[in-house]
Amino acid sequence: MTLPRRTGRLERLTLPGVLTTEQAARTVAGIAAVQRPDGAIPWFRGHHLDPWDHVEAAMALDTAGEHECAEAAYRWLADHQNPDGSWYAAYHDGDAARPTDRGKETNFCAYLAVGVLHHYLTTGDEVFRERMWPVVADAVEFVLELQQEGGEIGWKREPDGTPLTEALLTGSSSVYQALRCALALAELQDAPQPDWELAAGALGHAIRSHPERFADKSRYSMDWYYPVLAGAVRGPAALARLDERWDEFVVPGLGVRCVTPNPWVTGGESAELALALWAVGDRERAARILSWIGHLRADDGLYWTGYVFADKAVWPEELTAWTAGAVLLAVAALNGDEPTCAVFGGAELPRGLEPDCCRP
Template identity: 75%
Template sequence: MTTPRTEHLVLPGVLTPEQAARTVRGILDGQREDGAIPWFRGHHLDPWDHTEAAMALDAAGEHAAAERAYDWLARHQNPDGSWYAAYADGDASEPTDRSAESNFCAYIAVGVWHHYLATGDEAFLDRLWPSVRRAVEWVLALQQPGGEIGWKREPDGTPVTDALLTGCSSVYQALRCALAIAEEREEPQPDWELAAGALGHAIRHHPERFLDKDRYSMDWYYPVLGGALTGKAAEARIAEGWDRFVVPGRGVRCVVPNPWVTGGESAELALALWAVGESDRSLEILRSIQRLRDESTGLYWTGHVFDADAVWPEEQTTWTAGAVLLAVAALGGDEATCAVFGAGRLPAGLDPDCCAGVAGQ
């Protein structure tokens, strides 16, 4: 029997009530007592995937556990507003990669807005707002004149100004969530509106401003998932890459031409498909990756090498399970998840005066 917290996480051919509950438990089992959610116990934590897993917990109604995850971020934010790229087993005293990546640091805004929409907890929003504000300002210091966001800062603070399309698409979603938080708090951020508009424009119209990572499926669907591409442009983007990246009955390749499908990319594509109204194909993708599910843990193997019929790597990550739960939650109509991943439900920022005559979408 379903409960009010997980009824929207039940999807025929994807998750039964018992399976949904087991997957949620699998993520909770990976969370440390201090709130950190590493990839799996003994592996590292990165701030983006930590947040993705926390969002899945909110989608499942595990709001206290999700709040602990966000409080972990607030406690361990660096003075400049960033977080390190990786921490050993989620231990904040043991960073294993002291660089700081722009999309990793921006993503707290997505998670905080999602948690607020799921709970209505104004005290939480007040408490996390300073962390969101500092993180956004740190990220925007890496924005280039063309609107794109530099990838990261090296451990010594040196900026890497090369921009990644996937990362920038995620930052675009995060900036829009940060603007939504600012609006809710009645603290307008006009500079953020300009920055978000310039970034969205760069993603839509200036591929030359990003490193060429065309082989990676994330660069294909992330402009749709992050909300920069909508409507006909999004549909055309999905159609253009479908045969190249989707392996029927198996899922989505991480990188072409490798015979390797991954659960995380597949679930994210399912979310992108939901966002453009392709719920049937979204469901089809989610069903295709159930071969990656481990029923004993409720978690999912990262990927499957289909020409060798082999699981690889041999790991089950909290963020893969989180991505699956979020895709199912969107298809199930979970209001907070739909609001965060529904491109039309977030502030859009201000488009720059550029490329006159080019359609905005």
């Protein structure tokens, strides 16, 4: 995989109508202020940390050049990985000694691969990549233990070790992106992983061609756009998918609903849809959605999680590091930040080996 050229910092996070340089700097500082001295990044101080959102915030810090903060976040994961390659679903205030949900969610554990590749492409730090490779490899092996015969990924292992075989389209799509990033890391490590290639191919095929293999969560906007965001569906099919339910989920001037028919738009879903639109070449609509969610921005640079427009009320009253992180990553992609484009655009990421399942 080609190592992108590393260019500017805050200028990559400036977008007319969305963020000025000063606003971007304040958002970066807001995320950094949430981070604990040990590297953990909870949703906000006093709330919980989950591994997926922790990585999302770390990637945002890297886009701004805060590489030491991002590396500390990945070090936290390396230091607190469970023996089976997993992490717990939630830790109180990011305290590794205080897990509040001992379930182990597959997409939470897989997402480390996206963050590690992003950090490496941002910094070129070979020592970091070498140190994190076994952490990523163990996490991937944990996740693939829950892959089902149809390619889909069971979403969770219960605290007692019981695997839940039900697959979620959003979670499996996120795992697909992570597997492709893990395969890219394997290439850099010169450590071929043929089983991962088969797993990624089967998973991508299931997402594209077999909706019946996933639980019906079609009321949630993430199930609508995540196959596009994660790279499983691209090209004309991706644009058709996004157009098909646009009017159901998009509230002009406000953002993207989390779930229909609830009158609630969220910053995270809006920023992720913007990333999905960018990934399929629709930069205009992506920038427009990012401009709409300025109403969720707080004075400290962070973003409110959501807004109930029927009541004209912010809800819940929480400023989350991961929402701010998603906004920064979307802006970075729209501005051509090469590491961010690499992991979300996916043009050079391995695709795995697709099965013969539906071929004549």
